[in-house]
Amino acid sequence: MLVCALCMVLCGCQSQSSYEPTKKSATVTVPTIGQDGKLRVGVNSSNAPFSTQVSGKLVGIDVDIAAALATEMGLELELVDVGNDAEGALEDGSVDIIMNQEAGDTSSTAWLSDAYLPTAxxxxxxxxxxxxxxxxxxxxxxxxxxxxxxxxxxxxxxxxxxxxxxxxxxxxxxxxxxxxxxxxxxxxxxxxxxxxxxxxxxxxxxLQKVGGYSIGISTSNTELQNAVATALKTISSNGTISVIESKWLGTSLDLSSVDQSAAARKSSGSSSSSSTTSSTATQEDKSAGDSVQADDASSSQEATDSAA
CATH class of the missing domain: 3.40.190.10 (Periplasmic binding protein-like II)
Structure with a gap:
């Protein structure tokens, strides 16, 4: 029932009675988060399809997952455009968490959650x-x-x-x-x-070891780490993230069972070198296609919003 209701909300379907999720009790308060009742989430507004501006509004995969996460934690969502300096915004306290961090990145200054989206x-x-x-x-x-x-x-x-x-x-x-x-x-x-x-x-x-995208949190904020990890596990297991993936990608993305090239199988046996390669690949592909992806984000959002 939860997933069905979420489908209606994400797809913009119209009905005589709109779905209103039951407000949950906040799982964290100040000083674990910067403001009571709000989860301040750092995103990059020039990073379609994860987050981008459409008609003055931030939309994308990361935006939808952040919204689901905030709801699960009993908090309101506040999006903060941190550009390419997500870790800086986290360190100076501008945000509580940051999206779109490379899973398993040993050079990161933040604590990293389990991956919420796979990639390679x-x-x-x-x-x-x-x-x-x-x-x-x-x-x-x-x-x-x-x-x-x-x-x-x-x-x-x-x-x-x-x-x-x-x-x-x-x-x-x-x-x-x-x-x-x-x-x-x-x-x-x-x-x-x-x-x-x-x-x-x-x-x-x-062609690579499968990596993923994680949520970054201050290494010293263990209470928020635990709360986010619990909420992320819930929205993953109950199908919420799969619905969001289908909205933006047309399908739920599962790379666990696809064939691997010989190089990918070899890199899966190592850690640091393949992790760096995965990060580089993602960044280069995204930066090279920003203008096309931003246009597509607008058309995808409009099509989704008008679906009945």
Whole structure:
């Protein structure tokens, strides 16, 4: 019932009686959080599809997950645009928590939660019979130029297998038309672009060790760490996060059972080096496609809000 109600709220469905969630008691108060009754959450407003500005309003995956988290903790949500200095905002007390942190990042100055969203450089295809191509099959794989995805393709399959394009919209358009059989992209960004471009693509394998996105909290604030970890576990297990993923990506993102390239299997046996690679891939893919993704965020939000 909770997930059904959440679907109605997230999809903007209209009914004679609107859903009003039962207000829960606050699980934390001052000084564990900066203001009583509010969870101040740091996001980057130039980071679609995680968070971006649409008609003066912050929307995105991170925004929806932060809202669900605040509700579960009995708090009101206050979003703070921290740009690229999330850890700085956390350290100076401007926010209580920060979204979109690399899971397992040993260089982070913050305590990091379990991942709320998985990611890795992935290979997409539209064919139901497609599987992850072998490294010696010499496939042609399109990827956004100068991205880590392009680097992974060239490094694992050879330069002749890489077909560089200016943006992921072009790559998925080529995939849809049959011009290419495969596209390499960050799992989240690729799923988002495919969904907002109405391309029926699926992930057939990953080229990296699977990483993820976590919530960052001050290392000294153990009470807030425990409260967030409990709330995050709840909204994950009850299907709330899956509903949010489906809203923005067209499907719930699960990379646990997809095929891995030989390099991905090898990196899964190590820790620090593969973790750094995953972070770099995500950042490069996102920065290279910001303008396209911001446009898509607007169209995706409008389509979702108007759905009945």
């Amino acid at each position: 450089v992935s290979v997409f295809s539209t064919s139901s019979s497609s599987s992850l191509p072998s490294e010696d099959s010499k496939p042609t794989i399109e990827a956004q130029s100068s991205s880590m995805s392009a680097w992974e393709v060239a490094n694992q399959f050879g330069d002749t297998s890489l077909s560089s394009v200016s943006d992921l919209k072009t790559a998925f358009s080529d995939l849809s038309s049959g011009k290419t059989t495969y596209v390499a992209a960050d799992a989240v960004i690729g799923s988002y672009v495919a969904y907002t471009s109405s391309v029926d693509a699926k992930i057939v394998g990953v």
